[in-house]
Amino acid sequence: MTQKKNLVKINLPGGMVSAGDLYRILEAAEKAGVENIRFGNRQQVIFYVAENKLEVLKQDLMAADIMFELDADVHPNIISSYAIEDVFYHADWLREGVYKDVLDLFDYRPQLKVNLVDNNQTFFPFFTGNLNFIASDTSNYWYLYIRFPKTNIIYAWPSLVYSEDIPGLSSAIESTIFSRQEQFYDQPAVDGNVLHGLVNAGGNFVVQPVTKALKLPDFKLPYYEGFNRYGNKLWLGIYRRDELFSVSFLKDVCKICLKTRVGQLYTTPWKSIIVKGIELTDRDLWDIVLCKHRINVRHASNELNWQVEDLCDYGLDLKNYLVRIFNEEDVRTYRLCFAIKTQPKTGLFGSIIIRTQQQDIKGSEPGTERFEVLHTREFNPNSKEFISFRKNVTKQELSACLIQLCNHFYELQSEPELMAGAVYLKEDATGESEEQEIMLVYQCRNCFTVYNQKYGDEQNLIAAGTPFVEITAYRCPTCEAPKEDFVPVEVQAFAMGLF
Secondary structure (H helix, E strand, O other), rough: OOOOOOHHHHHOOOHHHHHHHHHHHHHHHHHOOOOOOOOOOOOOOOEEEEEHHHHHHHHHHHHHHOOOOOOOOOOOOOOOOOHHHHHOOOOOOOOOOHHHHHHHHOOOOOOOOEEOOOOOOOOOOOOOOOEEEEOOOOOEEEEEEEEEEOOOOEEOOOOOEHHHHHHHHHHHHHHHHHHHHHHHEEEEEEHHHEEEEHHOOOOOOOOOEEOOOOOOOOOOOOOEEEEEEOOOEEEEEEEEOOOOOHHHHHHHHHHHHHOOOOOEEEEOOOOEEEEEEEEHHHHHEEEEEEOOOOOOOOOOOOOOOEEOOOHHHHHHHHHHHHHHHHHHHHOOOOOOOEEEEOOOOOOOOOOEEEOOOOOOHHOOOOOOOOOOEEEEEHHHOOOOEEEEEEEEOOOOHHHHHHHHHHHHHHHHHHHHHHHOOOOOOOOOOOOOOOOEEEEEEEOOOOOOOOOEEEOOOOOEEEEOOOOOHHOOOOOOOOOEHHHEEEEEEEEEEOOOOOO
């Protein structure tokens, strides 16, 4: 008889964990018979433990003062972009101390997803949380974008938020949303201004006016594996193809960190770990451990740019199948990232999305699966506007469909005059026909950015549904050209699926 297993989740606030704390987690897991652990999309630790070992694990974790959840995810981890600070980029003011000060002020366990990210990086997603705090250019002040629970409705908070107010404001927003779920939770339409009024009426927060619209950098996923030098030190990124990190390997990693005075390890939303601050003279110690556990740290870059749901073996198998074909065909995927979705409303990050069309993929007969391939507006992975490219795609057809879409992306990059069509893709003659309608949009004559009344302009704080002719003093969110440089364009719009 198969032994029942329980799912254990341990949050690592901000994706940061001391080597000593991680070692205690690993010791407790090992004592309970756990051989492998995973890191989740929200920088948390996840593993299974057998039913007959559960009490031992619970006692050891509680003795070590480590909070955990069993078979639940009521309290999502607070994620932060600190893992890559000084490694891929240098923040203007957002340093480790600021992150830790904010995290230490959380005196409650959020039930909404909270993201704390810098505005100059693209490694961490900006809008996958419910409360998305994005650093502004003003020291210690943040933009706030609310993605209402179980929706893709995003509301831009009309003022900048002070660092020390983030925990209190988050608590006030969460309390308001859960006490008025009929207005703000899993609703087809939400008025963010109503939420803002309710929260402001009940709190006293330090604010600054939004004088400059948030402008996000173009997406580029840096290579995050292997040994890399920064300054006079090294950092090491470790990714596992099967998402499994052996407990014995991670214990050895913690031992080296403690021996060489590397204080912390960092998890990433790409289910990898990063070790910073490695002295050049300690490189041999790390090589010994990597060799001992047969750890490969030079995977192809087109294998690293995928998001798969946590604990989803089907999605992971499909990813590995597609990556093998991409490698055989030598497919270029630079500036693209992919997501595989088997469940609704999981909020994965991706510019190209493969979505299963079956409600229960486990119940499908092999070979009968059907997929929908979508991409985000202008292939921006932070967009929440999705465009259907193909439907009813079989597994055998899937790789060819994805390669065709990748090629289309690069055509748009090399021929800017085609960018006007980037949002409105025509179905192939052999594909399923879509109902079409003619839409009038406004396009920048300089960089071909499109303003669509249906969606408004988040970066310029213009609400969805605002006619272009009613906007004054408008500037292009991409190249900052004036409103006069936008010309009306008629396009064929296809049905756009949101999830």
